[in-house]
Amino acid sequence: MDSPLGIFLFEYLVLGVVFFVGLVYAIRQGDVGLRRGRPRKNLVMLLSGYVLYMAVHGFFQFIAVGF
Amino acid sequence: MQPHVGTSLDYTIIVAYFVIVLGFGSIFGRHTRSTKDFFFGGQRFSWWIIAFSLVATTVGSYSFIKYSRVAYTHGLSSTMSYTNDWFWMPMLAFVWLPIVFYSRITSVPEYFERRFNPRVRLLTTIVIMIYLLGYIGINLLTMGVALKAMLGWNIYVAAAAVAVVCGIYVTAGGQTSVIMTDLLQGLMLLVAGFILFGLGTRRLGGLKRFWSLLPRDHRLPLNYFNRPPEFNFVGVLWQDGVSQTMFAYFINQGMIMRFLSAKSTREGRRALVFLFLVLMFLAAVAVSNAGWIGRAMVGAGLLPADMDPQMVFVKVADAVCSPGIFGFVMAALTAALMSTADTLLNATSAIVVNDIYRPYFRANATDRHYLGVARITSSAAAVIGFGAVFIFASFKSIYAAHGAFTATVTPPMAAAVMMGAFWRRYNSAGAVATIVGGAVALAVSLIEPEVIRPFSFGVPRGGEHHHAWVYQRALFGLVASMGAGFVVTLLTRAPDLQRISGLVWGTLDDARRSFKGGEPKREPGPTVSLAVKVVDCAPPAEGADYGLVSLAPGDLARMKADVGDIIQVSHRNPIYGGLRSLQARVSADTAAEGTIEIGRDLLRDGGLDGQGRIRAELIL
Numbered sequence: 207m208d209s210p211l212g213i214f215l216f217e218y219l220v221l222g223v224v225f226f227v228g229l230v231y232a233i234r235q236g237d238v239g240l241r242r243g244r245p246r247k248n249l250v251m252l253l254s255g256y257v258l259y260m261a262v263h264g265f266f267q268f269i270a271v272g273f
Numbered sequence: 274m275q276p277h278v279g280t281s282l283d284y285t286i287i288v289a290y291f292v293i294v295l296g297f298g299s300i301f302g303r304h305t306r307s308t309k310d311f312f313f314g315g316q317r318f319s320w321w322i323i324a325f326s327l328v329a330t331t332v333g334s335y336s337f338i339k340y341s342r343v344a345y346t347h348g349l350s351s352t353m354s355y356t357n358d359w360f361w362m363p364m365l366a367f368v369w370l371p372i373v374f375y376s377r378i379t380s381v382p383e384y385f386e387r388r389f390n391p392r393v394r395l396l397t398t399i400v401i402m403i404y405l406l407g408y409i410g411i412n413l414l415t416m417g418v419a420l421k422a423m424l425g426w427n428i429y430v431a432a433a434a435v436a437v438v439c440g441i442y443v444t445a446g447g448q449t450s451v452i453m454t455d456l457l458q459g460l461m462l463l464v465a466g467f468i469l470f471g472l473g474t475r476r477l478g479g480l481k482r483f484w485s486l487l488p489r490d491h492r493l494p495l496n497y498f499n500r501p502p503e504f505n506f507v508g509v510l511w512q513d514g515v516s517q518t519m520f521a522y523f524i525n526q527g528m529i530m531r532f533l534s535a536k537s538t539r540e541g542r543r544a545l546v547f548l549f550l551v552l553m554f555l556a557a558v559a560v561s562n563a564g565w566i567g568r569a570m571v572g573a574g575l576l577p578a579d580m581d582p583q584m585v586f587v588k589v590a591d592a593v594c595s596p597g598i599f600g601f602v603m604a605a606l607t608a609a610l611m612s613t614a615d616t617l618l619n620a621t622s623a624i625v626v627n628d629i630y631r632p633y634f635r636a637n638a639t640d641r642h643y644l645g646v647a648r649i650t651s652s653a654a655a656v657i658g659f660g661a662v663f664i665f666a667s668f669k670s671i672y673a674a675h676g677a678f679t680a681t682v683t684p685p686m687a688a689a690v691m692m693g694a695f696w697r698r699y700n701s702a703g704a705v706a707t708i709v710g711g712a713v714a715l716a717v718s719l720i721e722p723e724v725i726r727p728f729s730f731g732v733p734r735g736g737e738h739h740h741a742w743v744y745q746r747a748l749f750g751l752v753a754s755m756g757a758g759f760v761v762t763l764l765t766r767a768p769d770l771q772r773i774s775g776l777v778w779g780t781l782d783d784a785r786r787s788f789k790g791g792e793p794k795r796e797p798g799p800t801v802s803l804a805v806k807v808v809d810c811a812p813p814a815e816g817a818d819y820g821l822v823s824l825a826p827g828d829l830a831r832m833k834a835d836v837g838d839i840i841q842v843s844h845r846n847p848i849y850g851g852l853r854s855l856q857a858r859v860s861a862d863t864a865a866e867g868t869i870e871i872g873r874d875l876l877r878d879g880g881l882d883g884q885g886r887i888r889a890e891l892i893l
Binding site: 207208214218220225228229235237238243252255256259263267270 | 356357360366492493496499500514546552695
């Protein structure tokens with residue numbers, strides 16, 4: 207678990223649960239979803255943020271460390 | 274090394290900064306005419322003002338010292354505390370923010386009363402007041418200690434200066450002054466942090482050399498899984514990424530008041546997106562980089578290897594800053610404190626007026642009366658906070674007791690709010706069990722830390738009593754609180770869904786309808802530019818939610834608005850960010866095309882002069 211990959215996966219597992227449970231609530235609320243317009247924009251925005259965090263953490267955890 | 278006492282230029286810059294903030298805050302006090310203005314800035318601000326003021330509030334005076342120390346000792350993983358917030362975005366932006374905004378909640382205790390009952394409100398009011406007043410004192414003390422270390426100032430003089438400056442502009446202008454000064458201070462602390470980073474890397478010979486001088490494990494943004502006990506990945510994840518973030522964004526009165534200052538939930542969401550995706554990353558670098566630079570300077574032989582990590586911020590600032598720049602960095606450190614302290618003063622005032630004075634002492638006074646009480650309370654909070662500095666500095670046991678108190682009450686409070694907002698079955702008995710049961714479990718953990726071991730993830734114990742598993746205690750507290758609330762709720766009667774409508778997930782459409790007094794509009798329309806026609810009409814009666822305006826049918830169609838909708842009318846120049854604006858209800862569609870008819874008093878309350886054109890947009 208002490209490996210950079212293990213820690214990275216743990217982070218995105220635990221906080222991923224928080225994020226995706228919240229996403230389910232938001233989708234069932236109707237403000238986020240696949241429907242065209244505002245719900246789809248909100249869904250794209252939320253998932254993009256998640257990917258951005260993964261990319262930034264991943265870049266420093268796996269790539270920049272070797273520079 | 275002796276403390277850097279600065280040059281006369283540095284002192285001039287720091288004093289000038291105090292004067293500028295005082296003037297800045299007082300100028301914006303002119304816009305405060307009601308408790309809605311004083312506590313919520315009139316509910317009209319744009320996302321970028323809210324976002325910058327939020328980052329200033331989040332970064333406290335201790336942040337530069339604390340995170341520089343952690344960065345020096347553990348490297349890039351010092352950013353872990355600042356880079357976990359996005360994961361809460363769906364719950365925060367799409368459930369909690371609309372609940373707070375549309376149900377017109379003024380504080381967490383008020384939420385607890387409406388969601389549960391008055392006893393839960395009283396319990397949480399007491400807890401939050403102890404927390405807030407103690408926290409003001411701790412912030413002032415931290416500032417005094419920092420300025421003593423860096424400039425050789427007397428702790429009490431430094432704390433008094435900050436308390437007086439903050440006290441004056443918060444008392445004068447309330448939330449509007451807080452937001453506008455925090456905008457300035459947020460920008461300033463980010464700029465100062467990056468100036469320090471730029472000067473540091475230049476001193477080291479560039480970014481590439483700086484990076485090469487960092488030990489390999491210092492380049493990792495996520496630290497070792499469960500070692501060392503005082504700073505490890507899994508502990509920080511549960512403490513900062515989960516428990517603290519829940520507390521900061523779902524319970525912190527200052528944050529709630531800032532959300533309520535946004536002109537709409539959409540604008541609040543935009544602020545959160547910019548805060549979490551841009552500003553928090555910048556803030557993480559701004560508060561930590563002195564530690565990274567310090568470590569690299571040790572590697573390059575520019576600083577001694579046996580340097581006290583607690584002093585790394587001072588030593589790096591001293592080593593890389595020329596006179597004048599040093600003063601600017603110290604002013605930024607002060608900015609970090611003032612922007613946290615002002616929010617706490619305003620939040621304390623809101624709790625006293627809305628949760629103590631109004632319900633228990635004088636229920637039906639005029640808004641003008643409550644505004645006067647709010648101003649007195651702000652001043653009193655500054656005085657009491659300053660008094661707490663003496664107590665905390667003289668009696669270490671009281672300082673430790675407040676720390677233990679905070680650690681004991683924050684996880685149960687966070688658990689109660691989350692369960693209240695997301696679980697419709699959750700009831701008042703469950704809420705009491707969550708808060709009391711969780712606090713008791715955490716108190717037990719301070720006496721017998723072994724109860725935390727099952728939640729330790731292999732982290733070594735680290736010490737006795739409250740020094741043991743300092744980070745893992747948050748997870749233990751959350752599990753104990755939620756467990757108690759869950760069991761008691763299932764064993765008792767479910768609440769009446771009708772009564773809690775609008776206060777819990779799944780009922781937000783009701784909250785929107787109640788907020789608007791009609792069917793809400795989900796899709797925003799475009800902003801239109803209109804000429805103002807000032808009309809003489811009676812000002813909105815006290816207690817009325819909005820003033821009334823009239824537009825032409827064609828303009829309403831362009832805005833996708835109808836009669837009965839709530840719109841925002843803003844100054845034609847968007848740079849004001851809502852400072853000069855008002856929200857009103859469309860009462861008629863009888864105005865001439867391209868014109869909006871507004872009453873003189875309403876215009877004046879919004880800080881608009883009625884000259885030239887204005888911008889109008891649909892809110893709900």
